[in-house]
Amino acid sequence: MFKIADIELQNRVVIAPMAGVSNIAFRTIMKEFGAGLIYAEMVSDKALTFGNKKTVKMIEVVDEERPLTMQVFGGDLETIVEGAKIIDQHSNCDIIDLNMGCPVNKVIKSDAGAKLLLDPQKIYTIVKAVVEAVEKPVTVKMRIGWDKNTIYAVEIAQICEKAGAKAIAVHARTRKQMYSGKADWSYIKQIKDAVDIPVIGNGDITTPEDAKRMLEETGCDAVMIGRGVLGNPWLVEQTVQYLETGTYNRDISIEERFHRMSNHMERLIALKGEKVAMLEMRNHGPWYVKGLPGASHVRKALSQVSTKDDLLQIIEEYQNHRKEGPH
Ligand SMILES: Cc1cc2nc3c(=O)[nH]c(=O)nc-3n(C[C@H](O)[C@H](O)[C@H](O)COP(=O)(O)O)c2cc1C
Incomplete structure (x- = not known):
C-alpha cells in the first residue's frame, strides 16, 4: 500500500x-x-x-x-x-x-x-x-x-x-x-x-x-x-x-477471454451506444484474441465488426471450429 x-x-x-x-x-x-x-x-x-x-x-x-x-x-x-x-x-x-x-x-x-x-x-x-x-x-x-x-x-x-x-x-x-x-x-x-x-x-x-x-x-x-x-x-x-x-495464476481459458471481450463490448455499448462502441471494439477485439491458436482469421474479422451480433457470431464460429478440431 x-x-x-x-x-x-x-x-x-x-x-x-x-x-x-x-x-x-x-x-x-x-x-x-x-x-x-x-x-x-x-x-x-x-x-x-x-x-x-x-x-x-x-x-x-x-x-x-x-x-x-x-x-x-x-x-x-x-x-x-x-x-x-x-x-x-x-x-x-x-x-x-x-x-x-x-x-x-x-x-x-x-x-x-x-x-x-x-x-x-x-x-x-x-x-x-x-x-x-x-x-x-x-x-x-x-x-x-x-x-x-x-x-x-x-x-x-x-x-x-x-x-x-x-x-x-x-x-x-x-x-x-x-x-x-x-x-x-x-x-x-x-x-x-x-x-x-x-x-x-x-x-x-x-x-x-x-x-x-x-x-x-x-x-x-x-x-x-x-x-x-x-x-x-x-x-x-x-x-x-x-x-x-511471488506466484500467479497463468491459466486463462479461451472461454474466459471471449467472455471478457463481450463484457467489455456490453459496457462500451451502455456508455456510448452500439455504433461508437463497435468502432472501439475493432481495436479491443483483436487485442483480446492476440496469441490465441489460429486466431489470425478471427482477428481480422474482429477488426471489421459493425454490430454486437457480428461480434457474437465471430466468437461462436471460432468456438465451434475449435470444438470440431482440425480438419
Ligand atoms: C493508445 C494509447 C493512448 C495513450 N494516451 C495517453 C494519454 O492520454 N495520456 C498520457 O499521459 N499518456 C498516454 N499514452 C501513454 C501511456 O500512458 C504510457 O505512458 C505508454 O504507453 C508507455 O507505457 P507502456 O509501455 O506500459 O504502454 C497512451 C498510450 C497509448 C498506447
Whole structure:
C-alpha cells in the first residue's frame, strides 16, 4: 500500500492513461481486476473551458472505479488552470494529473504534452498555478525529455515537486522515441533518488516479472502499465498477485477471454451506444484474441465488426471450429 497526498492505494499497480481506451468501460474492468490506481484518458483544457459536451462527459467518474486520476493537457497557463478547476469542481475523481508526455503532433502544436519538457520554467509556473487553484492533489506524468540531447528529467521532476506536485509518473522514453526503442528505466531510478514524492515508473511492462524488476531496479513506489493490459486485464490481477505472493495464476481459458471481450463490448455499448462502441471494439477485439491458436482469421474479422451480433457470431464460429478440431 502507498499514498499519494492522503489518498491510500491498495497496491502498487497503476493503469496508464490511454486516449481512446481509458473510458468508464475500460476503467471499471481494470478496477475489477484489482488495479490500485487508474488514470482516465487525457482531456483537453480548451475543450473543457469551451464546454464541449463530449469532453465534459469524459470527466464523469463512477464510485466503483475510484481512486481515479483525471488527466488534463494544455500548453497555455490560463486555460490549463481553468480546465483543472473545472475537473476539480465537477469531476468525482481523486487526483488531477497534468500531461507532460504526449508526443502526438496535434498536442505538441499547442505547446502542450511533451513540448513542455523543453521549458522547465514554464512547467514550474503551470504546476504551481494549478496546485494553488484546485483542492484535489495534483500530479504530473512526464516523458524523460524531448530527445536524447535534451533530457532534463531529474531537473523537471524536482521542479514539479517544488511546485507542489504530489507524485510523478515517468514514461522512460523521449518524445522523439515515440514508442520505439526500449524505455530506459535508469532515469526512473535517477528521479526516485532525487525527489521525496512518490514516483510511478512506466514503460514496457508486459509481464508480472517486468513489474517486479522495475520496482527492484529503480526503487519506484508503483508501476504503471499501459499497452500490456490492452485485451489482457488478467495482467493486472497477475501482477498484484505476483508482487504480493511471488506466484500467479497463468491459466486463462479461451472461454474466459471471449467472455471478457463481450463484457467489455456490453459496457462500451451502455456508455456510448452500439455504433461508437463497435468502432472501439475493432481495436479491443483483436487485442483480446492476440496469441490465441489460429486466431489470425478471427482477428481480422474482429477488426471489421459493425454490430454486437457480428461480434457474437465471430466468437461462436471460432468456438465451434475449435470444438470440431482440425480438419
Ligand atoms: C493508445 C494509447 C493512448 C495513450 N494516451 C495517453 C494519454 O492520454 N495520456 C498520457 O499521459 N499518456 C498516454 N499514452 C501513454 C501511456 O500512458 C504510457 O505512458 C505508454 O504507453 C508507455 O507505457 P507502456 O509501455 O506500459 O504502454 C497512451 C498510450 C497509448 C498506447
